[in-house]
Amino acid sequence: MSIPTCRIEPLGDFQFSFKIFDTEVTRWCFSPLVPRPYFFPVNGPSGRSLTRMGHPGAPNHDHHRSFWFAHNDLMGQDFWSENKAPRIVQSQWYAIEDRDDLARLALELHWKDGHDPQPLARQDLFLTLRPMQHTAAAANSAPGEWTLELQSDFRAGGQGVAFRKNNFGILGLRVAKSLSVVFGSGTITGSQGQTGEKALFGMANRWLDYSGPITDSARTTNASSTASDSVIEGVALIDHRHNPAHPAKWHVRDDGWLGPSLSRDAEVPLHPQNAMTARYLLVVHRGGADAAKLNMLADEFDKLPPLRVIKGTKPHHQWELQTAP
Secondary structure (H helix, E strand, O other): OOOEEEEEEEEEEEEEEEEEEEEEEEEEEEEOOOOOOOOEEOOOOOOOOOOOOOOOOHHHOOOOEEEEEEEEEEEEOOOOOOOOOOEEEEEEEEEEEEEEEEEEEEEEEEEOOOOOOOOEEEEEEEEEEEEEHHHOHHHHHHOOEEEEEEEEEEEEEEOOEEOOOOOOOEEEEEHHHHHOOOOOOOOOEEEOEEEOOOOOOEOOOOOOEEEEEEEEEHHHHOOOHHHHHEEEEEEEEOOOOOOOOOOOOEEEEEOOOEEEOOOOOOOOOOOOOOOOEEEEEEEEEOOOOOHHHHHHHHHHHOOOEEEEEEEOOOOOOEEEEEOOO
């Protein structure tokens, strides 16, 4: 049996490594020592991370952990800040699926208020990694480009639970310093063609893209990098058409972060049995924002069926992943 091209490998210290052709593209970090899990690095085709840990100029924004789930008001509890009691903890992983065209990981996260041992909400998280050449944009792909689908099935821990009306959550993305408009030479672009914070903050867009210069590790060794050693790369987030209040309104800043505001205009209720599903697609690409390419990926994403966990049917598999009907 050959080794699959796309793999997700567990590591020590509470981490999963996501790999394509033995190259790590991102890592899921879920240590119980931090308030919530996050992805870091998020490597572009250059081999450099297109995200960073924390704000370049404000230490009171250390809760900006690269690419992460959080929300500022789940039933009055602040899961956005790090100096409060609430925590998001990984309860278990369900299944890992490695293939040549994709790799998948399914997890269960608990949103706990820090007082009640029972979670306020449960989040089944399905992560699907795909090389760009196995997407609808294959004909227009560059080596090292990839996508990561994030499907979250939220269920309440009791009655009356909701993500209340708020700007912050359920996803945050802090880009590398050089991609920032303020601290670097980056550009924010929306699906309607507008650019910059003033034009995009709080506005409905199918997707948002943050692109800018990054050092190309293939063109540098031990010498100091120069402008000629940099390339343009970027990250985009796509909002699925079945998400609440699609197209998303975005919280975005020129200082280098963006996130879809799930409950900006109205609360999003959760039910104990029936899942509230929110799906997003992270796109890691070479060059600046390519609207035609991102729209093609969004169209494909809208048609992909959601996943679910079932009891294992194969030997030595406790759980398996299945596309939902």
